Amino acid sequence: MFKLSLLALTIGLSTAAIAAPQKNEPIQPIEPAVITQPAKVELGKQLFFDPRLSKSGFISCNSCHNLSMGGSDNLPSSIGHNWQEGPINSPTVLNSSLNLAQFWDGRAADLQEQAGGPIANPMEMGFTHDLAVGVLASIPQYVQSFKSIYKVEKITINEVTDAIAEFEKTLVTPNAPFDQWLKGDEKALSADALAGYKLFKEVGCVACHNGPAVGGNSFQKMGLIQAYETKNPAEGVAGLTGNDLDRFKFKVPTLRNVELTYPYFHDGAYWDLDDAVDVMARLQLGRQLEKEQISQITLFLKSLTGEQPSFAIPMLPPSTPQTPRPEPFAKVSQ
Numbered sequence: 001m002f003k004l005s006l007l008a009l010t011i012g013l014s015t016a017a018i019a020a021p022q023k024n025e026p027i028q029p030i031e032p033a034v035i036t037q038p039a040k041v042e043l044g045k046q047l048f049f050d051p052r053l054s055k056s057g058f059i060s061c062n063s064c065h066n067l068s069m070g071g072s073d074n075l076p077s078s079i080g081h082n083w084q085e086g087p088i089n090s091p092t093v094l095n096s097s098l099n100l101a102q103f104w105d106g107r108a109a110d111l112q113e114q115a116g117g118p119i120a121n122p123m124e125m126g127f128t129h130d131l132a133v134g135v136l137a138s139i140p141q142y143v144q145s146f147k148s149i150y151k152v153e154k155i156t157i158n159e160v161t162d163a164i165a166e167f168e169k170t171l172v173t174p175n176a177p178f179d180q181w182l183k184g185d186e187k188a189l190s191a192d193a194l195a196g197y198k199l200f201k202e203v204g205c206v207a208c209h210n211g212p213a214v215g216g217n218s219f220q221k222m223g224l225i226q227a228y229e230t231k232n233p234a235e236g237v238a239g240l241t242g243n244d245l246d247r248f249k250f251k252v253p254t255l256r257n258v259e260l261t262y263p264y265f266h267d268g269a270y271w272d273l274d275d276a277v278d279v280m281a282r283l284q285l286g287r288q289l290e291k292e293q294i295s296q297i298t299l300f301l302k303s304l305t306g307e308q309p310s311f312a313i314p315m316l317p318p319s320t321p322q323t324p325r326p327e328p329f330a331k332v333s334q
């Protein structure tokens with residue numbers, strides 16, 4: 001008798017150990033980062049947080065992609081060098097390694113290419129690559145790190161952007177309630193969130209927002225059925241190709257952690273996720289959703305908030321007498 005129930009218990013256990021098969025859905029779970037080069041990631045993390053890569057010594061990547069705020073700045077458009085307001089909303093850096101290309105219009109092929117942009121952008125960090133590298137070269141601990149990781153005597157922008165990209169690849173957010181549900185935990189989603197997911201598929205959101213990042217893998221027209229009204233002059237992909245068919249085509253943003261990355265759309269015009277869902281349903285799909293349907297979809301979207309990157313804030317090596325001094329912003333005239 002005892003033996004039998006013990007047997008039953010072992011069988012029970014072993015079936016439980018074989019996890020329920022992952023659901024076959026158009027959205028797949030985010031996998032945790034596998035760090036193969038920890039020293040490079042650590043150096044990239046320092047550079048991501050180091051404001052000395054900007055002319056003013058004031059702006060770091062983290063200023064506009066704040067890792068305490070979902071990798072964004074929660075502003076309609078970012079504030080850059082000399083308090084200039086940038087032309088477009090800053091997308092999150094979280095899960096950006098999953099994007100088919102970088103920027104709203106995809107003009108950078110990958111994270112390394114992207115990382116060179118902001119340092120030399122007069123509206124962002126306002127520096128030059130040579131001057132940024134000069135700052136790093138004046139700081140012995142940085143020189144030592146680059147030497148041991150890249151085997152170089154002289155730092156160039158290539159190693160700088162490579163290390164930043166390697167750090168960014170670790171900024172994934174696995175284990176969201178929705179991922180737990182995908183992996184078989186039926187209790188991970190509320191009934192309303194699940195109803196929201198079903199609607200998300202039925203009304204057609206999933207046609208553009210799919211894959212592990214729930215977006216990031218295609219360029220689509222904003223205002224497919226009904227035009228989007230905005231004062232923002234961004235043209236989307238047409239700004240690159242000059243092709244009128246590409247007007248207002250933007251990279252479909254990831255909806256991972258979208259609860260944290262307000263305000264929404266390339267012009268940052270919508271602060272409320274419910275409103276963004278309503279706009280999408282009308283403009284992209286020609287559907288007027290009921291209030292309750294909208295809040296169910298929003299609940300589903302909130303279940304996409306994953307585990308945020310967590311680490312000790314990196315200590316930055318101190319400047320030396322050889323380090324060029326930062327140049328403060330010009331005075332703002334009132």
Ligand code: HEC
Pocket residue numbers: 048059060061062063064065078079080081086088089090091092093096099101102103104105111114115116118119123124125164
């Ligand atoms: C002044 C604010 C600002 C600073 C500083 C800044 N960024 Fe950005 N970042 C933006 C904006 C705005 C965009 C979108 C620009 C566009 O698409 O035209 C962007 C886009 C990106 C993207 C593309 C994400 C996507 O989904 O397409 C990545 C990755 C990124 N930045 C990383 C960085 C890194 C790394 C640094 C530091 C070297 C940095 N940024 C510094 C504002 C900033």
Ligand code: HEC
Pocket residue numbers: 200203204205206207208209219220221222224250251252253254255258261263264265266267276277280281284285297
């Ligand atoms: C035809 C493709 C397409 C469809 C269908 C679609 N979207 Fe989008 N979605 C986009 C594009 C493109 C953007 C970026 C538009 C912009 O910023 O101007 C976007 C942006 C968003 C944003 C804002 C994200 C951010 O970070 O700014 C949300 C939220 C969103 N979509 C949710 C939905 C929901 C919910 C549905 C279904 C009701 C849906 N989308 C249907 C293409 C689509």
